[in-house]
Amino acid sequence: MKDSSPDRVFIFDTTLRDGEQSPGFHLDSNAKVRIARQLEKLGVDVIEAGFPISSPGDFEACRRIAREIRGATVTALARAVKEDIDAVWGAIKEAEKPQIHIVLSVSDVHINRKLGMSREAVLKRGAEMVAYARSLCENVQYSPEDAGRADPDYLVETVETMIAAGANVINIPDTTGYCLPYEFGELVRRVINEARGSEKALFSVHCHNDLGLAVANTLAALSAGARRVECTINGIGERAGNTSLEEVVMLLRVRQAKLGLECGVNTTEITRTSRLVSELTGTPVQPNKAVVGANAFAHASGIHQDGVLKDRLNYEIMKPEDVGLADSRIVLTARSGRHAFHHRLNRLGVTLTEGKDDEAWQRFLQLADTKKEVTDEDLRKIAAMSETNGHEGNGHPPVTDQLHDHNHVADTLRHLIFG
Numbered sequence: 222m223k224d225s226s227p228d229r230v231f232i233f234d235t236t237l238r239d240g241e242q243s244p245g246f247h248l249d250s251n252a253k254v255r256i257a258r259q260l261e262k263l264g265v266d267v268i269e270a271g272f273p274i275s276s277p278g279d280f281e282a283c284r285r286i287a288r289e290i291r292g293a294t295v296t297a298l299a300r301a302v303k304e305d306i307d308a309v310w311g312a313i314k315e316a317e318k319p320q321i322h323i324v325l326s327v328s329d330v331h332i333n334r335k336l337g338m339s340r341e342a343v344l345k346r347g348a349e350m351v352a353y354a355r356s357l358c359e360n361v362q363y364s365p366e367d368a369g370r371a372d373p374d375y376l377v378e379t380v381e382t383m384i385a386a387g388a389n390v391i392n393i394p395d396t397t398g399y400c401l402p403y404e405f406g407e408l409v410r411r412v413i414n415e416a417r418g419s420e421k422a423l424f425s426v427h428c429h430n431d432l433g434l435a436v437a438n439t440l441a442a443l444s445a446g447a448r449r450v451e452c453t454i455n456g457i458g459e460r461a462g463n464t465s466l467e468e469v470v471m472l473l474r475v476r477q478a479k480l481g482l483e484c485g486v487n488t489t490e491i492t493r494t495s496r497l498v499s500e501l502t503g504t505p506v507q508p509n510k511a512v513v514g515a516n517a518f519a520h521a522s523g524i525h526q527d528g529v530l531k532d533r534l535n536y537e538i539m540k541p542e543d544v545g546l547a548d549s550r551i552v553l554t555a556r557s558g559r560h561a562f563h564h565r566l567n568r569l570g571v572t573l574t575e576g577k578d579d580e581a582w583q584r585f586l587q588l589a590d591t592k593k594e595v596t597d598e599d600l601r602k603i604a605a606m607s608e609t610n611g612h613e614g615n616g617h618p619p620v621t622d623q624l625h626d627h628n629h630v631a632d633t634l635r636h637l638i639f640g
């Protein structure tokens with residue numbers, strides 16, 4: 222799909238800026254450059270490298286990324302003050318496609334309680350700083366912070382003022398993750414329809430996940446006409462995090478027929494990118510996280526395992542290969558069924574002699590009730606014991622003699638298997 226197509230969604234990755242703002246997630250310049258290289262392979266359209274005024278280390282990281290990355294736009298964040306804008310420009314001006322990103326609040330909560338300014342003064346400051354940034358760089362993005370809680374009329378006035386001052390990307394942030402999807406979609410639609418000059422700008426959104434709605438709000442904004450999405454790998458970011466890149470990208474892909482939208486991300490790099498970010502931030506991904514969690518392609522219950530083994534389509538809406546995983550996983554637990562049990566034995570090359578099947582299955586269930594997952598090693602031992610009437614060929618007594626006492630058998634099995 223061409224970049225100029227109205228159905229093309231541009232992916233703006235802010236893992237290295239908003240993502241790195243997560244408490245305890247500090248990334249040094251080497252780590253940031255490694256992640257930026259991987260984001261380049263992933264095929265994102267924009268990399269937000271950092272907040273250069275915040276520290277010399279972050280300035281340097283942004284500068285290295287700007288020098289090295291080709292293809293993607295490289296941007297960095299500035300508050301609406303000259304010093305910040307100069308720091309951003311100093312750090313990113315050598316990028317192939319540089320962009321200055323300016324943030325200034327738009328909600329009355331922020332204007333009164335954080336900035337202590339009037340609405341008029343905020344508009345004036347924003348417009349002056351956008352014009353200043355445009356004197357340095359062709360691409361300027363303006364983010365009216367806390368737009369999700371702002372007066373929509375004032376938001377529209379702000380957007381048209383910033384477009385007139387030279388902003389060519391307008392990013393609408395739900396900074397506090399407060400909006401409901403239909404509200405946020407309505408807000409974005411209204412701004413695009415009502416702000417004069419909106420046809421000259423690309424509309425982007427930036428959603429936080431405080432109520433678990435970041436991806437839903439992003440989707441609502443796309444339906445309302447936004448065509449750029451700010452997101453992070455593994456959904457990391459301030460507080461509860463940002464829109465998760467992997468979720469929004471796979472949503473566009475899996476539901477392409479319904480949504481009619483596409484992006485340029487190479488989805489087979491998703492798992493590799495997720496693991497790199499997790500490793501370098503020292504923060505594991507929650508196991509049930511959509512798309513990249515360890516359980517996202519794992520099947521544990523007998524009903525699901527039987528269905529997946531008959532046809533993956535029964536329980537998988539996307540292929541593990543599409544996100545760069547070798548395969549889905551069948552996890553053997555006390556909730557597993559015989560289909561999965563036999564499937565795994567077959568894969569291990571273990572064939573039970575006739576009449577031993579029930580015995581092995583009972584041993585499996587007894588062991589499974591005592592632990593979270595039955596491993597391949599456990600299975601081999603269960604099969605060996607069933608073939609030798611409870612002996613492992615090591616002189617231990619047969620466990621089948623004690624089948625009347627469930628707990629005792631479980632303990633014995635555990636002892637035989639784990640010593």
Ligand code: KIV
Nearest residue numbers: 324364366394396427
């Ligand atoms: O949450 C927010 O509003 C931001 C802006 C800088 C876009 O991170």
Ligand code: ZN
Nearest residue numbers: 239396427459
């Ligand atoms: Zn944010």
